[in-house]
Amino acid sequence: MFLHECKNELLGVITKKMNSAFEVTIGHRIIQCRLSSGLKGNRSKPSAKQDSAGSFAGLTVGDEVRVLLTETNEGVITALLPRRSAFGRRAALSMPDKYPHEQVIAANVDQVLAIFSVAQPDPHWNLLDRYLVACEDAGLSATICMTKVDLLEHQNPQLAQEIMPILDDFRRIGYRVIFTSTRTGEGLDDVRRVLRGQVSLVIGKSGVGKSSLLNALQTGKPLKVGNVNPTTGKGRHTTTHLEMFPLEGGGAVIDTPGMREFGLWDIPVETLAEYFPEMRDFLGRCKYGLNCAHDEEPGCAVRKAVLEGMIHPRRYRSYLRLRGVG
Ligand SMILES: Nc1nc2c(ncn2[C@@H]2O[C@H](COP(=O)(O)OP(=O)(O)OP(=O)(O)O)[C@@H](O)[C@H]2O)c(=O)[nH]1
């Protein structure tokens, strides 16, 4: 699946990233690679939005690269091929003097599997809204996967009453929602169907069960799984690197470390409403046309739609918060 050849360099796909070390899959071979000094030098480029051949903003899993093999059978990544897609976030700034920039989490993926557990940890809907906006911006379809559904059925029936209306609304506005449990096997066939033949990126907070789900699908070697702190409901950041696994029958899936933060990168306020599918029908119908921020303006068609139950008030509040007016 990953085989190409070009002159004396090889073309491959980055299938694992650990800090600054990479594994590149070339055909059936996995080559340990480092970056050429030329590529490292390009790190000052602040935006990955213009990423294409030659512009570099942090290579990541899914990237197609040129690799020069050394005598010791290690590789040097010499070039990044143009990306077909990039899913990113605002980079968490570990050093105060660093410029704000995008961190591309994965490249060339077809779709995103946004994972939330029904409990332990509790779902965080505003975070889901941000994931979905990032997917819309990247032009990627998204499936919402609710894990640990065994907890819903046996331990907390009240929880179902809380979360089902919210998930029904996500379905109504066009997102696919699936329910899984690695304990009972529920929904695993649904996940297989969604993943088949596609390159999928699995994202979600630590402890929601991303690696457990991939283990249940038997995508390859068993992945490390960590328990959730019973008091705080938080995961323990068990997965610490990005890795892509080929799927039997085609496609691949990328496991990621749980992200502590997920900030949106470079979404113009004017386009934000377009990234809420349920708002699209009302855009341009406000008194102030496309200049409306859909906040307190008179004659706002979006706010009217909220009052009439066409847009969920929670989603609307989430929109306002992202727009910086909520
Ligand atoms: N009850 C229940 N627990 C589950 C299920 N799936 C996973 N878990 C548990 O959830 C905990 C976290 O699972 P992981 O797969 O390590 O979660 P992760 O999302 O990969 O976490 P990070 O790697 O830290 O980002 C483990 O204790 C799992 O046993 C499920 O379907 N039901």
Ligand SMILES: [Mg+2]
């Ligand atoms: Mg994990």
Ligand SMILES: [Zn+2]
């Ligand atoms: Zn408006």
